[in-house]
Every structure is written in C-alpha cells, then in structure tokens.
Amino acid sequence: MSMVRILAIAGLALWLALPARAAIEIQEVTSPGGIDAWLVESHEIPFVALEIRFRGGASLDAPDKRGAINLMTALLEEGSGEMDARAFVRARDALAASFRFDAGQDAISVSARMLTENRDAAVDLLRQALHEPRFDADAIDRVRGQVLANIRSDAKDPGTIAAQTFDRLAFGDHPYASASDGTEESVAALTRDDLVEAHARVIARDRIHVAAAGDITAEELGALLDRLFNGLPKTGAPLPDRAAYALDGGVTVVPFDTPQSSAVFGHEGMERDHPDFFAAYVMNEVLGAGGFESRLMKEVRVKRGLTYGVYSYIYPMDYAALMLGQVASANNRMAEAISVIRDEWAKMAAEGVTEQELEDVKTYLTGAYPLRFDGNAPIARILVGMQMEGLSPDYVNTRNDQIMAVTLEDVRRVAGEVLQPDRLHFVVVGRPEGLETTN
Amino acid sequence: MRPIRLALAALLVTALPARAETVTDFTLGNGLEVVVIEDHRAPVVVQMVWYRVGAADEPAGKSGIAHFLEHLMFKGTDDLGPGEFSAIVQANGGSDNAFTSWDYTAYFQRVAADRLGLMMEIEADRMRDLRLADGDVLTERAVILEERNQRTENDPGALFSEQRRAAQYQNHPYGIPIIGWKHEMEGLTRADALAFYETYYAPNNAILVVAGDVDPDEVRALAEEHYGPLAPSGALPERARPQEPPQLAERRLKFADPRVAQPYVLRTYLAPERDPGAQQTAAALTYLAQILGGEGANSVLGDKLQFEARTAIYTSAFYDGLSLDDTTFGLVVVPAPGVGLDEAEAALDNALAEFLAEGIDPELFATLKTQTHASEIFSRDSVQGLARRYGAALTSGLTVEDVQAWPDILQAVTPEDVMEAARDVLNRSNAVTGWLERPADERTEVTQ
Structure with a gap:
C-alpha cells in the first residue's frame, strides 16, 4: 500500500471533519406542574431512557452524618410503599424496567430505562421509590453491611487510597474531603431517623434536572414528569458552600x-x-x-x-x-x-x-x-x-x-x-x- | 419461596417479537467473513476486525504472546510508522483500541460513517504488513508488565482468580492467564510476536464486523477494495486445543493475602458452552445463573443467604456460554461479618441442595423470560454492543444463524431444562472451590 495514498485520504478526511454537528434535536419540555426537562424523541426502539439528577448529592450530608445520603440512596430500591425489598425488586423485574440510584458528591443520579409497553406502571414504581421509601430495619442492616464492605475494600485499594488521600489533604472540612460512602464509624452509627432526614435534605423539587431520550412524545413526558415529581417537597437543605483548596506542592x-x-x-x-x-x-x-x-x-x-x-x-x-x-x-x-x-x-x-x-x-x-x-x-x-x-x-x-x-x-x-x-x-x-x- | 401477588401482574410484558437488528453477512474470495449491522440513528460506524486466535492458541511457554502482539499491532507497518495508526484515527475524530481473550483478538475504530474506507485501508494494511523495531518491542514489553502489575499483581482478587483457573483446567490452555505468566512475559521477543502474527493474521482467519450508519452494498464494495487483495494464509493450523479429560477429583484452594479487604468463597464448575446448532444447554445454564444469583433480592442464593439466613452480604452466579471450548459456571458468596468461610460454603451447599429438591419458582421464571425479551430491546440501543456480540460469537465457533437463533432458544427454555442442566453442572468433581482470605494472624479484624 502506498503511503502517499493514505496521507491523501487522511487529508481529505480532515477537511471533511470540520463542519460536523451533533445530529439531534433537543426539545425543552415543561410539564403542566412546572417541571422542566429536555427531550430527544426517537421512536425506533420501544423504550425510553430517563436521567434524573438531584443537585447537592452526598455533599448535603448533615454534620457528623457522613454516608447518610449514600445509604439512603441505596435504600430507595430496597422497599417502598406497600412493598418490602423483595416485593419491589420482583415488581420492577416483572416490568423488565431498569432503575439505577447513585449518590455522587454533586448529585444523586437516577437512571431509568422503561419499555413503552408498560411505561406507566414503571413510572408508578419509580415514583413510589422516590416518594415513599420504607427504610425497613432489616433492609438498613443488609445494605449497611454492603456499604461497610465497600468502605473496607476501598481502604485496601491503592488507587482509591491515593484519590481519597488527595481529597482529604485538599479540602479540609468540606464534604469533598471525605468519601461519600462515609467511614466505618459514621456509617455504623446511622439511624433510621438519619436516613429520613437525609431523604428530606436532598430529594426536593428545587434541585431537579431531567433529560429523556427515546420512544416518548413531549406531551407524554410532561405527564410522566408530574406523575414522578408532584408531591415532593419544594426544597431541601441549602446547597453546599464552596470548598477551599488547602494543598501545596x-x-x-x-x-x-x-x-x-x-x-x-x-x-x-x-x-x-x-x-x-x-x-x-x-x-x-x-x-x-x-x-x-x-x-x-x-x-x-x-x-x-x-x-x-x-x-x-x-x-x-x-x-x-x-x-x-x-x-x-x-x-x-x-x-x-x-x-x-x-x-x-x-x-x-x-x-x-x-x-x-x-x-x-x-x-x-x-x-x-x-x-x-x-x-x-x-x-x-x-x-x-x-x-x-x-x-x-x-x-x-x-x-x-x-x-x-x-x-x-x-x-x-x-x-x-x-x-x-x-x-x-x-x-x-x-x-x-x-x-x-x-x- | 413466598410468591408475591401484585396489581402490576396484569401488566406483565407480553413476549412480542422485538424487531431484530438488520444484519447482512457475506464472505470475500480470500476467506474474510464480513458481518454488517445497520443502525441509522446516528452518523457513526464501528469497524471491528476479529481474529480467530487468542491466548488459548499460544505455543507452550509463550503465555501472553497473543496479548503482546495486540499491543505491537500499533507499532507500524511497511506504510505507517509507530503510533501512526492511532494518530490517523484521531485525526479523523475517531477512537480506536483492541482487546484479547482466550478465543479471539479484536481491533476496532469508532468514527464518522464517511471515514469507513480510510479505516479499512489502514486496518487491512496491518493485517499482513506489520513491521517491528527491536527497541519498540522491548519498551512495549515493559508496558505489558506494568499492565500485569496494575490488573493482577496489585489485586489479590485477580491473583486468586488466576490460581483458580489454573486449577479448573487440567489440560486445556484456558488455565493460562490471557496477559501471561509473569516469568514467561519477561522472556517474550520480537521473533515470538512475528511468528505468532505470521501464523494467524490473515483474511481467512478473520471476521470483519461493520456496524452503524452504513449500507451493506457499500460496505461490500469497500471491503472488496481494501481487504479483497490480501492473500489468504495457506498454512493456518487447525484450531484444536488440548481438551479436558474427565475431571474426577474436586479441587480446593485457599489464597491468603494481607491486602484482602473482604474474604469470600468462589466456586466454579466446568460447564458446556454454546455450540453451533446446539445452544439449548447453554441457554438453560444462562437461566440457571440468573435464577441462582442474578439479582440479590430476586434469586435463590440472595433469598436464602442474604434475606432468610443472613449469612451473606452478597451472592452471585455467573455463566458465559460464549467460548470455543468448555467454559465455567460460577458461584460467589461474600459472608456477613462474623460468618466464617466454612460456614458460608456450607450455607451455599445447603441452598443448592434445597434448590435441587424444590425446583424453580414459576413467577421468577416468568419474570426472567420477560427480562430476556426486554434485554433484546435494550441491547439494540448500542450498536457497538451488537458488533461485539457477533464478533465474539463468530470467533467462538458459532455462526450468524446461531446468534440470531439465540433469543428464540432462550424463550423456548423450560424449567425442566434448567433443572436438568443444574443437576448435570453442579457436580463437585468438576469444581474448584476457592477461599480468598487474609493471613491467619490478621483475621481477627474481620468481625470488628
């Protein structure tokens, strides 16, 4: 193969690359109840992907309650409404819906995929998880055990130790200085009341961001948003302060x-x-x-x-x-x-x-x-x-x-x-x- | 098992046939198999070239050479200098990488759909015209040793897994790690890499998968232009690895390391894989893994060990039927604080015995059928995932027809099929049971 030919083609491709744009059309949707969301409609595959963020995330842990928001988030899929943990998972799996809850330093993420054919039922189930978590004692113990195991694993993982040490040295008293999982001591001390309080601090309407993509219209999304979020508290804990950087060379x-x-x-x-x-x-x-x-x-x-x-x-x-x-x-x-x-x-x-x-x-x-x-x-x-x-x-x-x-x-x-x-x-x-x- | 009756039950997904992906396949005159998967939602294409050669095809004493060669494939050809391949891909807004398993070695680029011809040109170039300089080979050998440090030496779980596989396979090279044993990696040479390359890298030992916003006729024309002129190898070895003898004795191992944070029990059983035209047993084992340990709150081990007895904080079962030769079926139990590995293993064996006596909860089985159907719908959202599915299957001895028949075969599985497969596979003579733990003098911490 001749080198000249490859370079010539590469050159042509370079020129072609410049005007590329994302081939998507974003609709801004506001639900009848006033929730804003962005939507990309795409009806080729019969499901919708939904991404929700509650800003503030694990950084809204109350003082001395590090890990409460992380544990609370993990418990959203461990029983809600009339369903205990196993009933909830069976209901979700019967719909073949997928929900993922994650507590990050800046936001709680909820990622959902729902089939078009049973979307309303899947939305009801997700609403129940967000609005009515039960925080049953046995579920708290079980999930706490898993979180503690993760904390112990992190303490033996060189890459994680490096990242956590850097954060601790860099951020002093700010929540960014510590892992959102909490410590063995702080997580062991968390009570059910702490989890109820954690839920109230972060799951609130004034900090929601939503995006959807897939087999759903703007009107259907509007109704979905109200079904999902109407009735959540208007506000939660004040958002965190800026973190001062404390580390030198x-x-x-x-x-x-x-x-x-x-x-x-x-x-x-x-x-x-x-x-x-x-x-x-x-x-x-x-x-x-x-x-x-x-x-x-x-x-x-x-x-x-x-x-x-x-x-x-x-x-x-x-x-x-x-x-x-x-x-x-x-x-x-x-x-x-x-x-x-x-x-x-x-x-x-x-x-x-x-x-x-x-x-x-x-x-x-x-x-x-x-x-x-x-x-x-x-x-x-x-x-x-x-x-x-x-x-x-x-x-x-x-x-x-x-x-x-x-x-x-x-x-x-x-x-x-x-x-x-x-x-x-x-x-x-x-x-x-x-x-x-x-x- | 306690059946839960729900108002939602009426809304169970009906098993409507999901409109499958649009796939075209053909073979060039030089033996290159081509699979085209169309997805016109975004102006993107993924090109993958899969070679029917992996770590299990290595010569004795040269472990790691398949993966080492994968790294060296970026070091230049008669036309391109070292690193230039990736530079061209990036200069076109694309990304590229490669991966190696026991059964395959694959190279891919993800790029705007109008750059497919260029990607084919450079990928075809390195199929036959690799050139390697001694200095580049030695430096890259240091890189793969650091890769082994990162993936394996620094991770007691990975070291444990390596030991377990070595005990699982008594004769088959699946017992050798893909990245290689460290002492053999240290001795790999340029000549080793080139010998492996010249033996196995040829159009008649490769599969081209093109997935994305493409037209099959245009792909065929481009493939003819770029790959068509490559000469096939006349001396491809028959792909017959040493097979396992009947396994007559259970194997047990204990691996202790002070870096272990969470002890656990892991057991694998030798298990049949998906074979061309005969995927039913593998389909039953796919369900068995989900039934025993798919989802903690909705699986046999989760139910018995995490929710009822609370001897475990985590349980799982795993099975991957995509394999050229015998694969494994695995079980994991992570004990609750204060529970020893002996108790955890006894609880696991009790749970398995109960399951074999009780059979499968019909409601759980119906749910799994629904999820299997849904996962076919969700999987169409990632054309790169579909491309990997075909590439891995075709390098593991399956055909395009086998891949397309798989969803229907899964839907046809009955609870009786699963129980029969369970009775066959859960045989301790075929199994390795491993304990990953801390050294004895540090073990008091466990229950703190």
Missing part, C-alpha cells in the same frame, strides 16, 4: 505493601464557566487526555514503558475545581514516572502546544463530538450533564465552533495560568523507591 507517600505504586496528582483547576475553559480543555487534550496521542502517554508509556496508563483531567466540580492526573508504575520506577510528568507539566506551562498539535486536537475533538450521541441512554446522560453544567440546549450546535475558535496564543496563555508546576502535589500509595513525603 510536594509529595505524600502512603506506605502500602504492593508491587506497583499508584499516584494521584494535581492542584487547583479551572471552573466550567470560565471564559477560557475551552482553551484549557484543548490544552489538556494535548497534555494527558488524548489517548495514545497525548504528551504524557507518549513520554511515560510509549517512549519509556513506565506505565500502562497515565492521564490528566480538567476536573470542575460544583463547589471546587481541580487539575488532576493519575498514573501507576512499579515501585522502583514511580520516581522516574513522576519526574517525567513534572517535566511535561512545566514544559506545557511554559510553552503551550505546537501549531500542529492544536490543529490535530481540534480535528479530533470536533470530529469525535457528534459520535457521542449514538443511543438513547448516552443522549439522556449527555443532556442531563449539560443541565448540571448550566449549558443551554443550543450548546450542542455551538460547542464545536468554540473549540475551533481557540488560538495558539489562547492555549499558551491559559496553559501558563492553569498549570502550576510548583503547586503540583503527588499522593503516592505503595513502596516507591526514592520518594518520601515532603512538607
């Missing part, structure tokens, strides 16, 4: 006997609504988000074989923003991996990206964006995520233009602001040779 080693060290590293980052966000996003794509093409992957993995994977993340949360990374490397090679990462961080901060890198990454990001919208479930997830980030439905049409508008100078300037090599802190879990805790 350095290294923290957490000794743990295992052959490979795991590291989480980072410093403060950039807010999602910052005017330079896209320049930072493009920069990070070149630095460490872009698969095999990123600088970190090339330097740490491809050239030196120091790791299976190294990544960097722009990580905006609702009440703080981080610039993060992670890597794992054998105990005798981690110090070298960290040294290479520090060099790349400093180089990017000083010089930004090259013209070729900028062009390549723009082509990739704008070409890849429309490919995300390839099913009801992913579309509903993307839409609710946009709402959580404060974006408008039109964002799907303007996002690629904003990527294309980023200039070389923007990236250079923003890289110097966002990346702070001196403040980079590495938390390393393992027995890394030649690394010790600083300050």
